Amino acid sequence: MAQPSSSTPLLPRVGRAFPGPALLWRSGAVIAAVGIIAGAFGAHGLQRRKDITPDQIHAWETASHYAVFNGLALLLVSMHPRFSVHRFAGPAIAAGSVIFSGSIMALVMNRERFRWMGPVTPIGGSIMIAGYLALAL
Numbered sequence: 001m002a003q004p005s006s007s008t009p010l011l012p013r014v015g016r017a018f019p020g021p022a023l024l025w026r027s028g029a030v031i032a033a034v035g036i037i038a039g040a041f042g043a044h045g046l047q048r049r050k051d052i053t054p055d056q057i058h059a060w061e062t063a064s065h066y067a068v069f070n071g072l073a074l075l076l077v078s079m080h081p082r083f084s085v086h087r088f089a090g091p092a093i094a095a096g097s098v099i100f101s102g103s104i105m106a107l108v109m110n111r112e113r114f115r116w117m118g119p120v121t122p123i124g125g126s127i128m129i130a131g132y133l134a135l136a137l
Contacts, residue, residue, distance in 0.1 A: 024078035024090040031097055032071025038105060039064035046108070056108045063104035070097035070128065077135070089134040096128025 019027075042060040046052055070093055077083050077090050084090070103121040106114040 019087075019091055021078045021084035024074050024084060024094070027090075027094045028071045028074025028076075028078060030071070031074060031094065032068050035064045035067025035069075035071055035101070038067060038101075052108070059104050060108045063101040063108075066128075067097060067101040070094070070101075073132075083135055086134065089131045092127050092131030092134065094131075096124050096126070096131055099124025100128055 039061065042057060042064055046060055047057060074090060074093055074097075077086075077093070100121055101124075103114075103117040103124060106117050107121075
């Protein structure tokens, strides 16, 4: 077995593009499933908490909707012959979705503890938008 050198990549390409359609498909499926689970939790479990306001429930619904939509979009992107191997678009949509929805959900669950995530939410949204715009270019 050959010893790795400084020019050996950490993730070998093996003729395939990274992230690749399979990873985008799995990411999309997981993000959509988390969005559905979060939506169900928001509709049933979260509304029973007395410390949760209607505005927080609305924010939770927004976060879960965005997760589902972005998960479905990643499933579609993963099937496209050109965009499924795009180095930026899919990963940006996935990362932006996780950051955007995750930060909103964290803020709803414990605003005091995760106060620092308030400014993170628009960063996630911007990354997500950049991913979609990359598909248009």
